[in-house]
Amino acid sequence: MTPCTRSKSARDLSKSIISELPIVALHRILELMPIKYAARSSILSKHWRQLWSTQPNLVFDPLFFQYVSNTKDSAASVIHKILLKHTGDILGFHLISEADTLTQSDVNQFIIFASNHGIQKLTLKMANDEKYVLPDSIFTCATLTHLNLSRCIFMLPDGTQFPNLITLQLEHSKIAGHRGLENNLNLPVLVTMELRFCVDVDSVYLVSPKLENLSIISSYTITFRCFSVNPIFTIIKHLCLNGTSLEKLCSAYVEVKLCQPLKLQSLKICNFKISLESIACAVCLLRSSPNLSEIEIDEVVKVDETLNQRTELLSSYYLSTKKDRVDEALRLIQTVRLRKFKGSRTEMCLIRVIFSHSPNLERMIIEQCEKLENATNYKEKLREQLSCITRASPKAIVVKYVQPVFPVAYYDFFV
Structure with missing residues (x-):
């Protein structure tokens, strides 16, 4: 066998091995490829087409x-062509760009097409710049399981219910x-809800009996009225x-202890501003959560500037008057991540506060982004x-x- 023949046989064998992979695996390979290369795979054979x-x-x-920006076609026209040639279900449809725009009309057509083809x-x-108004069909789409939106407006039709x-x-x-007159947003099987800088959340009554994970990141917009009268907060x-x-x-709940115990197992606080209100609320949540064992604090930011000394709130003022509450709040904590x-x-x-009031603490995990040349001294x-x-x-x-800029741990130690 000549070298040329051996090379051709090896290529044929390689193609045969790849082509014989399960269809799910082949689809996953195409999904991970840039879409222009995935589209080009259709010229390989009838099977790949x-x-x-x-x-x-x-x-x-x-x-x-x-x-697409380097071609003469618009992004919208290319997407339309891809959808027209598509057959079968569309389980995932994702439009993601922080620099490009699409018209409301095009987005509506894409979403309606996907919702009619089994979108999950x-x-x-x-x-x-202008927020998208979602088409009505998406709110009653029976196949939809995961919805991730940015810069959108929910103009809810009556009877709105995301069933799955x-x-x-x-x-x-x-x-x-x-x-209409209804104001319920029914999410009967919702498990995870994340709200980042959303407005008018309190205009609807959220009905989510299976909610387990709730994330609310907001600078000024959420007043929690929708949660203060809603039992979903006690089940997460x-x-x-x-x-x-x-x-x-x-401001929405009493600051001492909630009337009903919470089912919280973990609490994460991002950009924790040390103030009387924030500490009182954190203590309240911890005291009201008999199953909570893990706390994560993603960055401690500036302390209330009205304090004479920056550590006064934690060290003397609050702890001297609320020691019993802090003891109760931290008695079950096993893991803390900073x-x-x-x-x-x-x-x-x-x-110091966490260590001295946590009798069941097992691990304090501290993650510091620091220049490598200063790491040893630090x-x-x-x-x-x-x-x-x-x-x-x-x-x-x-x-x-x-943890430097690259996600590689430089050192670790136990104390």
Whole structure:
């Protein structure tokens, strides 16, 4: 056999091996490829042409929009052509670009087409200045399970119900309320809800009996009226708030202890602004959550400037008057994770409070983004500070590592 013949046989064998993979695996391969290359696969053979036309997950991401910008066709016209040639179900349809726009008319046609072809996962994150108004058909789509939207308006038709929606993620979006008299948003099987900088959430009554994960990141827009009269807040297991949302929640609930116990297992606080309101609300949530064992704080930000000393709230003022409440709040905590740790006096004081009031603490995980050349000195300084802290739990350890720009741990140690 000549070298040329052997090379041809090897190529044929390789093609045969790939082509004989399960269709699900082949579709996954196409999904992970830039869409221009996935489309080109259709010229390989009749088999690959059929695979491309039945690709169930269509992802139009920044690479797609960048590619189209170098052609004479518009992004909308290319997407229309792809959909016209598509056969079978469209299980995932994703429009993602922070730099490109699409018209309301085009987006409506795409969403309606996908909702008529078994859509399960829909993502819409485009750069339009004006928010998209979602077509009515999407609100009653029986196959939809995951919805991820940015810069959208919910103009809810009467009788709105996402019968099988499991995950709802909204960012910079507005819930405009119903056109009729009803104000219920029925999400009977919803498990996860994420709201980031959304407005008018309180204009509807959320009915979500199976909700487990709730994340609310907001700078000023949510007052929690929809939750203060709604039992869904007492059934969630994992809660994520930012500092401002925590203060908003404090104004909606009593600050001592809730009337009904919560089912929280973990609490995450992003951009934790140390203030009387935020600490009181955090203590209230912890005291009201008999199953909570894990706390995550993603960056401690500036302390209330009205305090004479930056650590006064944590060290003397609050703890001296509310010690019993803090003891009860932290008695079941087993894991604490501190992200974006800077080593400030406020952060060190917070660590002391957690250590001294957490008899069941097992691990304190500290993640610090630090320049590599300073990591060694920083490690030794932090080790020395941590070794001097009194711990209520004899088995509590500290896991510390520096996380540089690239996601690689530089070092770790136990204290």
